[in-house]
Amino acid sequence: MLVVSFFLFRVLPGDPARTLGRGRFSTPEQLEEFNRTYGLDQALPQQFVTFLKNTLTGDFGISLRYRVPVSDLLLDRMWPTLLLVGSSTVFAILIGVWLGIRGAWKRGGAFDNISTGTSLTLYAMPEWWLGLLLIAVFAVGLGPIPGWFPTGGLHSVDVDPSSVAGVFDTIRHLTLPVVTLTLAYLADYSLIMRSSLLDEIGEDYLTTARAKGLRDSQVRDRHAVRNALLPTTTLVALNIGFVVSGAITVETVFSIPGLGLLATEALSVPDYWVLQGTFLVASAGVIIANLVANLLYGLLDPRVRT
Incomplete structure (x- = not known):
């Protein structure tokens, strides 16, 4: 599991530094600094050893996109x-x-x-097609059927999720996804x-x-x-x-x-x-x-x- 989870994603196309930089890393030195910060300048065997050591200590690393610990993101x-x-x-x-x-x-x-x-x-x-059908019928509305449910999201922006009203709002938002699955x-x-x-x-x-x-x-x-x-x-x-x-x-x-x-x-x-x-x-x-x-x-x- 550990071996697959490491090498499986290393074969994906794309360069994280160029994708996230969006032109900001205009010099080779800037690209090199980014790769050094996240350990991407190391050889794959060395990256794998670091990955094993960090995983066994509960450290999943820092997200490249969100710049926060991955463990916090997962939770x-x-x-x-x-x-x-x-x-x-x-x-x-x-x-x-x-x-x-x-x-x-x-x-x-x-x-x-x-x-x-x-x-x-x-x-x-x-599943995505079934979900879109339910959205079209029961969220947007079709003919005599009104749009009873939201089209997406987990909460309404104007409702406190921890309140009683927020709980019912969450249930309303989750109805169509739960029915779909x-x-x-x-x-x-x-x-x-x-x-x-x-x-x-x-x-x-x-x-x-x-x-x-x-x-x-x-x-x-x-x-x-x-x-x-x-x-x-x-x-x-x-x-x-x-x-x-x-x-x-x-x-x-x-x-x-x-x-x-x-x-x-x-x-x-x-x-x-x-x-x-x-x-x-x-x-x-x-x-x-x-x-x-x-x-x-x-x-x-x-x-x-x-």
């Missing part, structure tokens, strides 16, 4: 991302798993066909849950449960669903990385000042230190989430503990 931008992508992930999991369970248990029925077709259609849509990822959870539950339906232990006199809903909820949750748990763990890194396209479309928009802005320089910090935070989130998922397997399925 400042992480809250909007956690709020946006975390909320949409929870909604997508709850709704998607419910759709998958109900569709699989009544396989081939009207609900199964409609929910599967709808979720696949939404999954096939690019929720709809886009429904198929992820519904299809995996549906497939897993279909694999469990023909197992002998469900026949035994029915023979004991359990109701159909009890057989489904107490036995089938619990075993079918294992693949979904893995998917949830993998998607935790999106909670940390943010949905770059959605944050850009809705102008949400999160980690995703920060990474987009950093790519234009390129701002190596911001890109490295964002990548490290996202990667660490995925690794930790997978560890938690592996530990949860033992709670969900006793066979794993054995």
Whole structure:
């Protein structure tokens, strides 16, 4: 992870000194001074050693674009991302798993066909395009539908975010982005849950449960669903990385000042230190989430503990 996060962004085109200087660095000496200040005059192996040492001590460097510590930038931008992508992930999991369970248990029925077709259609849509559609309909207004929601941003400029009114204002601003991400990822959870539950339906232990006199809903909820949750748990763990890194396209479309928009802005320089910090935070989130998922397997399925 450390190796990739360092060398991946060094192959990006562009010169930070010339991009940020915008003609101000008119002499080679000025360019050399800029590169020396940020350690860009060192050989790549030496830069990598410095990067490892600083990272292990919690120093992510100074942003080339914002001239502030990267760790401060990440902390400042992480809250909007956690709020946006975390909320949409929870909604997508709850709704998607419910759709998958109900569709699989009544396989081939009207609900199964409609929910599967709808979720696949939404999954096939690019997130930015779906977001623009929602903005056009529910923010700008279309025909008899008024523009109920803001077109972007996290807060209104004339509202204190820490007040009660500010909380409701934030919810209003996040409604369309959260709906966009929720709809886009429904198929992820519904299809995996549906497939897993279909694999469990023909197992002998469900026949035994029915023979004991359990109701159909009890057989489904107490036995089938619990075993079918294992693949979904893995998917949830993998998607935790999106909670940390943010949905770059959605944050850009809705102008949400999160980690995703920060990474987009950093790519234009390129701002190596911001890109490295964002990548490290996202990667660490995925690794930790997978560890938690592996530990949860033992709670969900006793066979794993054995």
